[in-house]
Amino acid sequence: MSTGLTTGTEQVLDSAESKRRGFTPATWALLVFGAVFIFAVLRVVTGANDIASSGALAATFGLAVPIALAGLGGLWSERAGVVNIGLEGMMILGTWFAAFFAYHWGPWAGLIGGIIGGLLGGFIHALATVVFGVDHIVSGVALNIIGVGIAKYLASRFFNGLPGGGPTQSPPLKKIPSITVPGLSDGLGTIERKHWFFVSDFAAVLRALVTDVSALTLIAIALFVATWWILWRTAFGLRLRSVGESPSAAESLGVNVYRYKFLAVLASGALAGLGGAFLTLVASNVYRDGQTGGRGYIGLAAMIFGNWRPGGLLAGSALFGYTDAIRLRGGDSVHALLLAIAVALVLVGIWQIVRKQRAIQGGVAIVVGLLVAWWFFAVDQVPGELAGTTPYVATLLVLAFASQRLRMPAADGQIYRKGGH
Amino acid sequence: GCGSSTSTESSSSAAGSGSASASSSESTSAAPAGDSKLMVGIAYDVGGRGDQSFNDAAAAGLDKAAGEFGFKPQEATAVNDENDAAREERLNQLVDAGFTHIIAVGYAYAGSVGKVAKENPDVHFAIIDDDSDDSKGDNVAQLTFAENEGSFLVGAAAALKSKAGHIGFVGGVNVQLINKFEAGYVAGAKAVNPDIKIESTYLTQPPDMSGFGDPAKGETAADGMFQKGADIVYHAAGGSGGGVFAAAKKAKGWAIGVDKDQALIAEPDVRDVILTSMLKKLDVAVYEYLKAAQGGEEKSGKIVYDLKAGGVDYATTGGHIDDIKPKLDEYKAKIVSGEIKVPDEM
Amino acid sequence: MKLDPKRALMTLAAPVLALLIAVVLTSLVLFALGDPVRDVWITMLSAPKPRQITNIVNGAIVLYLSAIAVAVGFRMNLFNIGVDGQYRVAAFAAAIFAGQGWLPGFLNIIVAILIAMLAGGLWASIAAYLKVKRGVSEVISTIMLNAIATGVVAWLLNKVAVKVKGSNATNTQEIPESSQLEGFKLIPGANNRIYTLLILAIIVGFLYWFILGKTRFGFDLRATGRSETAAVASGVKVPRMVMTSMIASGALAGLVGMPLLFGLDHSYGTTFQAGLGFAGIGIALLGRNHPVGIALAALLWSYLDTQSNALQIRAGVAPELVNIIQGIILFAIVIAYELVRRADIRLEQSKVAKELAAQRAVRTPEGAQA
C-alpha cells in the first residue's frame, strides 16, 4: 500500500502547462496585482473592509508561515520520493524542543531546538521508510502518534513545576524579535485607512510586509528562495529530485539513492520542526499541548495544492492562512468571501462549458456557485461554527478544480530497494 | 531498587507547585502523609495542574487545604479524546487507592461522578461546574459558579471604559460553559450602553479543544477586533488568553482576564493591559469543601458560588477601574438582590 | 492455504518482537530521563481488575469498528483518514433520530444504526467523488472533511441541543430509556457491563472477513489493492470500486459511535469521544487488515489505554507515555513485518527454485530447457 490509487480519472495534462517550469517574475507581479485588484473590488462591493486590511494580511503571515514551513518540509521529502504524512508529528516535536531550548538558552537557541526536534522526527521517518522500506503512510501515521506522546511526556516531565509551566505548557518564553520599518509602516497605514479603491489595498499589502515582521518569517522566506535555488539550480538538488523521479535511473548514474532520500527526509523534519518553533516562539510565547492543531496536515495539503513547487506551496499556505485569518478576525469577511467564491465558481463553470466543453462539470460548478450566492444574500453573517471551516472548504474547492493539473514526483511514495527493479 | 533516585526526582519536580503532583513510588500504596485524616484525590480536566487557568485554580485551593491541614493529595489528569468510561475508571482508581474525598474538576465528569458515587456511598465526591441530575448523589457536592454574573460585571466595566463603544469577546471553544461567559458579558455591556458594538469569536468548535491552548489564534482574533475599532477584549479562552493580552498590548487597548486575577499571574510585560479579570473562585470552592470535611462536615448537594456567595467577582488589581468601582458595585448589589437577572445563554 | 509451521512462526514472531522492542525502547527513555522504569511496567502489566477488563473490551469494541472501517480502504490502497469526521457526523445524525423516539425501543436502535451508516457513507462519498471525478487525493480531502465535519456538527448541535438543567454539556435529546442498551454481564466480578453492540462488532468483523475473502466483490477489491493495473485489465471498474469501498468504509465508520451512543452516552454531545479514527489507522496496520488480527490489536491498544490511566497515580508518570509505547509498537511491528516479508519472499523464491531444479534434474534426459 504505497502509492495509493490513481483511479481512472483522466489526467488532462496540457503539455504546454507541464512544460512550463515555474513563473517568471513578471507573471508573479501580474498575479499579485490581479489578486489585489480582485480584493479591492470585493471590498468595495461588500463593504467588508477587513478582507484587504494590513492586519488581516499580517495575520495571514502569522498563520501561513508555520503551514508553509511544514509544507516546505513536505516538499523536500516528496521531491525525493518519500511521502511525509508525519509532518504533524515532526512539528509537534519541534514545538516542544523549541520551547525547551528557548527556556534554557534563549529564543535563538529555541530555533535550533525546533530544528533538532524536527530532525528527530525526520530521522525516525527516514530510518523506517528509507532503510527499512516501511510504507510511507504507515510510518507517518506512527510518527504522528509517537510525536504527540513524546511531546506530552517530555512536557510533563520537564515543564511541570517550572514557574508558569505545567504538564501541558511551558513557562513563558522570550519571543524571536520582529522588525518594523518605522516611517514606512505609519505612512502606509494612513493611506490604508483612507479606503481608497486599489491604492489603499495596495498600501495594505505593503504595510503588512514592513510592519512587525518576525525575523523567523524572514528566515522562512529565505528558506523558500533557498529551497528553490537548491532543488532546481544545483547539482545536489538535481540528484535529490532525480531520486524522487526515478531512483533506479539515479542509482545507475552513481547517485547514492538512500543517502539523498535520507538527507531529504532529515531536511523535511528540520523544516517542519522550524514550523513548530514558529508556533512557540513567534505566534505565541509558550509551548502548549495541541498547539499545532493539525497544521502539519494542512502543510501537506498546501504542498499538494502547490503542485510540489515552492511558489505554489506559498500560494496554498497563503490561501489557507488568509481564510483562517479573516474568519478568526471575525466580522463580515467570511460573508464577503462567499460572494467571491460564488463568482469564482460561476466563472469556472462558464469556462468549463465554453472552453473545455464539459457541460456537466461546468453545470455543477455554476449551480453550486449560485447556491453560495443565494446564501450570501440570504444571511448577514456566516455562523461562527461554519466560518471556522472556511480554510478547509476553500482548500477543498480549489483542489477540486485544480488537482487534475497536479503532477507529483513520479516515484513519490514508492519504496525503493537497491538493485531491485 | 530505583526508589531512592526517583523520589528525589519527583520531590524536586513538585517543588514548584508545592504538592506531590508526581508522587514517588512509595505513594503507590497511597498512604497520605501528614496529620490529617483526609485522603484527598483530585481528577483534573484535560490540561491538568499547570494550565494557568481552570485546573490551576482548583489546584490552588487544594494546595492551600493540603498545606493547612497537612494531607498529601493524589492527582490524576484527563487525557484528550477519552470517553465517560475512562473518566469513570480514573475515579475508580482513586477510590481503589483508598481516597475518601475525591474532587472532579470539570463538567465532563458529570456522568462518571454520578455513577461512581452511587457505587461507593462511603466516599465523598465533589464536582465542579455541574449540578445536573447526572452527578447528583447523597455523597456528591456539586460546586457551580455563576460565571454569567461575574462576566456581567466585567462586561459592564468594559462598556464603561470603552471610548469607542466597541468591545470584543474571545471564547476558547464554543461550548455551553463559555457561552455562559459571553452571555453575561454581553448583558453587562448592554446594561451600560444598549448601543454598544460587541464582537465575539470562538477559536475552535468542539470536539476540537485546541482553542483553549492556541495563543496564536487568540492573538489573531483579538488583533482583528482591535483593528476594527474595539478597544477592550474579554477572553474566556484558557491558554489562548495570552495571545489576547499580546494583541491588547500591541494595539494599546485593554484586555480582561478570566478565572483568576490575571494581572497578577500573566506574563509580566502584559499585566499592565489587563483592565480587570472575572474571578471564578474555584480555589475558594475547593478549599471550603475540604475545610468542611476536615472539620467533620461532609458537604453535599448543590452549592452555588454566585455573586452573592462571593464565588465570582471582578479584580481591581492595577487600579484601572477604581473610577467606575462604585457603578460596578451598584450592579453587583442589584444582581445579588435579584433585581437584575443575568441570562446564562446567548 | 496449507499451514506452514515455519511461516506461522514467523508471522507470530513479528508482533512479539515488536512488543519486546517497544518495552526495551520505552524503558530506555524512562531510564534516561530518570523515571521509575519498574513502577511503569508494574502498572502497565498488572493484572486488570474485572472492571478494567470490561473497560478494555468496551474500548476494543469501538476501536475495532474504527479499524475495520479503515481497513476496508487499506485493502484497496485507499487511505481513509476521515473516519473521525465520518463517525462524528454519523453519531450525531443517529443521536438526533434515536432521541426523537419515534420508533419503539429496538426498532429505534436498528433504524438509528442504519442512519448512522448512511450518514457516514454520505460524508465519505464526498471524498470518493472528489477522488474519482476530480482526482483529489483522499488523504487530503478526508483531512479537510474532518475539520469541516467538526464545524458542521458543532453548528447543528448548537441548533438542536437540549438544555439540561445544571449541566454545562451540550447534548442532543437523550434517547428514550427503551432504546438504551444496558449491556452484557460477561465478566464475573465486574459491576460494569460489556456493550450490547459487541454483537455489532462481531457481525461487522464476520462480514468483513466474508465479503472480502469470499465474494466476487471482495476479490475485486483486494485485486485492486494488490495491483490496480492488473485489476483494470481483469475487468474491475476502479472508479466505481473506489466509490463503493470509500462509501463502505464511511458507512462502517458510521458504526464507530454506536456502542458509545447506545451503551454509554445516550446522546451526542460535546463530551462524545473523538479521535477514534486516528487510533483506528494504527490498529488496522497493527492487525494487518485481518479481522482477527485487528481484534487482537484493538484489545492490545485498549489494554494499553486502560492501564495507562493508572500511570499518573501509581508511577507518577504522564499517562501520555502510552502514546510513545503505542507509536513504538507500531513502528516496530511494521518494520518487523517488513523484515519477515522479505525473508518470506526469499524463502519462497529459493524454495521454488530448488524444487524446480529438482524437477529439472529429473527431466533433463528429455532435454527440457531452462
Added chain:
Amino acid sequence: MAGITKRFPGVVANKDIAFKVRRGTVHALCGENGAGKSTLMKILYGVQRPDEGTITIEGNRVDLHSPADAIKVGIGMVFQHFMLADNLTVLENVVLGAEKLHGIGGAARTEIKRISKEYGLRVNPDDLVADLGVGDRQRVEILKVLYRGARILILDEPTAVLVPQEVEELFGNLRELKAEGLTVLFISHKLDEVLSVADDITVIRRGTTVATVDPKTVNARQLAELMVGSELPTPETAESTVTDRIVMRLTDITLAGGEGRNLLTDVDLDIHAGEVVGIAGVEGNGQAELVEVIMGMREPTAGRVFLGDTDISDWGVREIREAGVGYIPEDRHRHGLLLEAPLWENRILGHQTEAPNVKGQLIDAKAAKADTERIVKEYDVRTPSIFVTAGSLSGGNQQKLIVGREMSHNPKVLVASHPTRGVDVGAQSSIWDLIRKARHEGLGVLLISADLEELIGLSDTIKVILRGRLTGEFDPDHVTSQDLGAAMTGADGSHDEHPSDTTGAAR
C-alpha cells in the same frame, strides 16, 4: 573478467564466467533468456557485487562497489530497461551524477550539443524525456554514457525495441564509436545483428561462458546452437485454418489523444475464426491503444467494435471478457498477475464472474484451486504448488499460467500482446504451440509482437500499424523482416515523416 560467480537465492546467475574484451572493438554477448547476461553486465557496472571473481581493466584489477566506481574507471552502461526520469529534461538526465564535469547549466548544454553533433545523435537537451520516443530515448542513453567520457560502453539489448532501420542507425553510431577508440560490449538475442556488428562474440549458457567465437567463422545457426545447446524451435504455421466466419470486426476505430492528435485513426480490421492476425509496428504507434480499445479499457472516439454480430464498443472490460475475448497482456507483471497473490487466485483474475471460479456472488475457492491444478499440469507451469505467489515463478512460467487461464474459458478471440516477450526458448515454443492449437480449433487471434520472426511464423495475415493507422497488409509467406521493418517505419514510402514523431517529440 575472470571467475565471476553470482548467486541469487536458489539461482546461480553467473558461474565462473571468464572472457576478455579487446580495446577498440565491438564485443557481443549472446545467450538465451535468463542465461545471466544482464547480471554479468550489472556486475561489471557495479550495480551488483559478484560473489567471486575479478575484473581487470587495462591491466588494473578493479573493485566496483557502485556505478560511481564503474564510471570512474570509464565504464558506461545502457540498461535493458531505460533508466531515464521522464519528468526531467534530457539535459537533466544526462548531467545527473556527472555534474562536476560541466555543471548543470549552459556549459553542460553546450557540451551535450557538441557530443550530439559529433556522433550524429540528434538530441535536444531541453526536451522533456516524457515527450520522446524510444529511438530518441536510446540515443539519450548513449549520450549519457558518452557525456561521462566512458571508454567502455555496455549496451544491454539496445535493439529490442528498435526497428531494423533504427538498428542500422545505431550500428552506424557504434562503428563510429569504435573508430574513436571506444570499446563496446553489446548484448543481443538477435543473432544476425550480432554477426553484422561484432568483432568478437562470447556465448553464455546457463550462467557460464561457453565460447568466444569470431563472427566471420560462424553462422547464425551454429551460434544459436551454442546458446541453447540443442535444436532450435521455430514458429512455423502449419496449414491454414482460416475460415470465412468473422469473429471480430473493427470499423473505423478512431481514438483521440490530447492536442488534436489521434492515437488511432480509422482502423478497420477483421479477424476470422481460425485466423491469426499479426500486427507489426514500432512500439508506440498505437498497438497498446488498439488493444485497450478492443478490451474495453478505453472507449473509441469513433468507430465500432463487433464481437461476432454484437456491437461491444461501449462495453466494459468485464463484459467483453465474459463474452469470450481472452487477453494476454503485454506487461504480465502490471496487467496480467497479482504478484503477491497465490497462483490459484491469479487463476481467478480476469474471470472473476465465470465458472469454475464463482458460484453466484461467491468465489468458489475449491473449484478454482482444482482448476488451477489442471492448468498447471496441462500447460506445464513449473511450480512446486499452486499456493506459491505468482511473483516467485519465472517469467516463462508466469506466462504459461496466463495463457492457460485465458484458454480455459474457451475464448472466441484471443488478444495476445507480445506473448513470448522475455520468455525463454523452451517456454516460447510451448506458447506458440498453444496458440496454434487454439487457432486450429477455430479461435481468432490478434497477435501483437515486436518479434518479427514470431509474427511471420505465426500469423495468417500481417498488418502494419504506423502512427495509429493500419498502413499495410502482408502475406507472411512472402514477406521478409526487412520489408516489414521498412513498412513499420514508413520508409517504404507509405509515409514520409520520421516514425518517432508520432510519440510527440517536437523538434
